[in-house]
Amino acid sequence: xxxxxxxxxxxxxxxxxxxxxxxxxxxxxxxxxxxxxxxxxxxxxxxxxxxxxxxxxxxxxxxxxxxxxxxxxxxxxxxxxxxxxxxxxxxxxxxxxxxxxxxxxxxxxxxxxxxxxxxxxxxxxxxxxxxxxxxxxxxxxxxxxxxxxxxxxxxxxxxxxxxxxxxxxxxxxxxxxxxxxxxxxxxxxxxxxxxxxxxxxxxxxxxxxxxxxxxxxxxxxxxxxxxxxxxxxxxxxxxxxxxxxxxxxxxxxxxxxxxxxxxxxxxxxxxxxxxxxxxxxxxxxxxxxxxxxxxxxxxxxxxxxxxxxxxxxxxxxxxxxxxxxxxxxxxxxxxxxxxxxxxxxxxxxxxxxxxxxxxxxxxxxxxxxxxxxxxxxxxxxxxxxxxxxxxxxxxxxxxxxxxxxxxxxxxxxxxxxxxxxxxxxxxxxxxxxxxxxxxxxxxxxxxxxxxxxxxxxxxxxxxxxxxxxxxxxxxxxxxxxxxxxxxxxxxxxxxxxxxxxxxxxxxxxxxxxxxxxxxxxxxxxxxxxxxxxxxxxxxxxxxxxxxxxxxxxxxxxxxxxxxxxxxxxxx
Numbered sequence: 208x209x210x211x212x213x214x215x216x217x218x219x220x221x222x223x224x225x226x227x228x229x230x231x232x233x234x235x236x237x238x239x240x241x242x243x244x245x246x247x248x249x250x251x252x253x254x255x256x257x258x259x260x261x262x263x264x265x266x267x268x269x270x271x272x273x274x275x276x277x278x279x280x281x282x283x284x285x286x287x288x289x290x291x292x293x294x295x296x297x298x299x300x301x302x303x304x305x306x307x308x309x310x311x312x313x314x315x316x317x318x319x320x321x322x323x324x325x326x327x328x329x330x331x332x333x334x335x336x337x338x339x340x341x342x343x344x345x346x347x348x349x350x351x352x353x354x355x356x357x358x359x360x361x362x363x364x365x366x367x368x369x370x371x372x373x374x375x376x377x378x379x380x381x382x383x384x385x386x387x388x389x390x391x392x393x394x395x396x397x398x399x400x401x402x403x404x405x406x407x408x409x410x411x412x413x414x415x416x417x418x419x420x421x422x423x424x425x426x427x428x429x430x431x432x433x434x435x436x437x438x439x440x441x442x443x444x445x446x447x448x449x450x451x452x453x454x455x456x457x458x459x460x461x462x463x464x465x466x467x468x469x470x471x472x473x474x475x476x477x478x479x480x481x482x483x484x485x486x487x488x489x490x491x492x493x494x495x496x497x498x499x500x501x502x503x504x505x506x507x508x509x510x511x512x513x514x515x516x517x518x519x520x521x522x523x524x525x526x527x528x529x530x531x532x533x534x535x536x537x538x539x540x541x542x543x544x545x546x547x548x549x550x551x552x553x554x555x556x557x558x559x560x561x562x563x564x565x566x567x568x569x570x571x572x573x574x575x576x577x578x579x580x581x582x583x584x585x586x587x588x589x590x591x592x593x594x595x596x597x598x599x600x601x602x603x604x605x606x607x608x609x610x611x612x613x614x615x616x617x618x619x620x621x622x623x624x625x626x627x628x629x630x631x632x633x634x635x636x637x638x639x640x641x642x643x644x645x646x647x648x649x650x651x652x653x654x655x656x657x658x659x660x661x662x663x664x665x666x667x668x669x670x671x672x673x674x675x676x677x678x679x680x681x682x683x684x685x686x687x688x689x690x691x692x693x694x695x696x697x698x699x700x701x702x703x704x705x706x707x708x709x710x711x712x713x714x715x716x717x718x719x720x721x722x723x724x725x726x727x728x729x730x731x732x733x734x735x736x737x738x739x740x741x742x743x744x745x746x747x748x749x750x751x752x753x754x755x756x757x758x759x760x761x762x763x764x765x766x767x768x769x770x771x772x773x774x775x776x777x778x
Contacts, residue, residue: 208706209288209331209713211745216253216282218273220266221246223772226281231715232745234762239749241766246773247749249766251343251717257282257297259335260304260323263343263719265480272299275771293330306330337366341701343717351694352701353670353682354483360668361638367705368641370634380624387618394611396561401607404568405600411575412593426576433573440562440569447562451555454548461545468538475531482524489517490687639666641704648703652696658689662696719749735759 215228221244229250241247252262252271262271272280278300285294294307306313306326315322327334333341340352340363352360492513497504642664649662660680661673672680682693698716705712750756757763763778 209286209715211254211284211286211713211715213285214250214254214257214283216249216280218276218278218280219253219256219271219282220249220273221768221771221773222249222273224273224276224279227773227775229764229775231747234760235744236746236748236760237762237764238756238760239747239764239766240778241751242768243751245766245768247751247766248719249773250747251719251749253282254284254717255335255338257284257295258326258331258338260297261335263339268299288330295326333366337363341367341698341705342713342715343719351690352697353690353693354479357668363701364638364668365634367701368637370637376624380621384618384621387614387621390614391611391618392557394607394614396564398604398607398611400564400568401600401604404572405597405604407572408575408593408597408600411579412597423580426580430573430576430580433569433576437566437569437573440566444559444562444566447555447559451552451559454552454555458545458548458552461542461549464538464541464545468535468542471531471535471538475528475535478524478528478531482521482528485517485520485524487687489514489521492517635666642666644707645700645704648700649693649696652699653692656692656695658692658696662693714743714745716744716746717749718746720751 211231213228213230213232215226216222217226218224227249239247239250248264252264252266255261255263256271261268272278280299281296281303282298283294283296285292287293292309294310296303296305296307298304304319304322305315306322313322313325317325331338336359352363355363492505492510495505496510646663649664650660653660653662659675663671663673665671670682672682672684674680682690685693702712702716748756748760757778765776765778767774767776
């Protein structure tokens with residue numbers, strides 16, 4: 208279990224040159240209040256930046272630095288895992304990234320990327336996406352689990368169940384499988400060559416025994432045939448080499464297209480986020496005649512303009528998404544074509560290698576024929592040399608067959624391992640085992656919030672929601688308040704599963720403005736019923752409506768701006 212203890216920062220966003228420090232274990236429930244822009248969410252950005260080198264919100268790294276002091280931005284977080292105490296220090300201007308274990312700085316010889324992998328893979332054992340699902344629920348730059356793509360949902364669950372290591376192992380074994388397949392092909396080819404050579408040498412040895420002068424013409428004829436075959440192979444090699452160069456030219460843009468694919472996928476993610484935001488805004492203005500904050504009536508002209516604007520934005524985004532999907536499909540087709548070309552180039556290399564090997568064998572055979580001709584013409588040559596060559600070929604053949612058998616056995620073993628490590632193997636069985644527990648917990652939390660539906664996730668993490676009347680819905684069928692209840696139920700479920708697995712389990716939970724948007728009064732009361740039952744949890748609730756929640760908290764932190772700098776005040 209990751210127990211977060213303390214976090215502090217300075218020159219971070221609107222915070223000045225003096226460290227702001229928050230004790231993360233001071234209270235089970237802490238209310239963080241303040242006006243818009245006062246810096247309430249800064250703690251959440253600082254926490255994500257210190258752990259994952261990126262803030263929680265969509266803020267560029269260079270925008271993190273306080274614009275007034277313009278330097279020495281530092282964030283430090285302290286946490287404990289088991290008996291080990293850790294401290295992570297990260298800074299900008301100058302760049303700092305340090306990890307301390309029980310007060311000792313970990314080796315920094317590796318690159319910053321490798322150092323980050325050490326933090327995520329070996330210490331925290333969770334990534335940014337999984338952390339946000341079990342520790343954070345918010346309205347800003349937050350993508351709920353149900354709004355993720357199925358493959359991303361699966362990745363989150365694999366992180367929580369601590370089985371992502373099986374995916375990494377699958378990649379390693381896949382590379383082994385490919386390499387072993389190549390070795391098998393090469394070993395079989397070598398066996399074929401040795402057997403062919405042995406058969407030829409045996410035949411020649413028998414011919415030499417007869418020592419017939421009439422064989423000279425036959426051998427000279429064979430020698431000529433060898434030369435003809437050699438020339439034929441050389442022409443084939445020349446042709447294959449030309450084809451290889453043409454294929455190599457045809458895939459020169461492969462890296463550029465793959466880079467384009469990654470950029471398109473990033474754009475797709477941004478469009479999806481914008482779609483979510485504008486859909487939310489449209490729904491707000493369509494369903495609200497009065498401002499929920501100040502209770503004043505929203506001007507019809509303003510409201511209609513906003514509705515029209517959001518519809519236009521949604522149409523533009525949807526049209527753009529359609530075009531983008533077409534472009535992604537086109538790029539994927541190009542990459543598939545590149546892969547086919549690469550496979551053909553590999554086959555050409557194998558064929559050229561075989562031809563070159565054959566040419567070498569023909570040369571050796573021709574040399575042998577030449578010696579035999581000299582012998583038949585009366586030149587002194589000891590036939591016992593050929594017997595020795597035959598014995599040597601027997602040993603080579605036996606050794607190559609033993610090597611081939613060993614590689615084949617190893618590949619069979621790797622094939623079995625890959626079957627186990629695949630998405631349909633061990634991971635599927637583990638997920639299938641936990642799915643009933645997940646669904647049970649989700650529905651229990653929903654019922655505790657007076658939301659009586661049957662919520663079900665299948666093995667592909669697609670949802671089915673049935674009402675009491677057995678009507679079937681999905682996540683997007685519900686109101687924002689109902690979606691928030693589902694999001695809360697999922698967060699509590701992931702935390703419970705993580706605690707069972709002791710994988711990504713943590714004491715910290717940050718809820719960003721959930722009481723300021725979709726969660727109504729009843730939902731708020733239901734939420735507090737759930738969190739009061741939690742044990743060893745430290746929950747931070749960020750809100751700009753904190754005055755109506757004061758009576759529910761023993762620890763309240765107020766954020767305010769003084770002379771453009773954020774200050775903290777304990778109420």
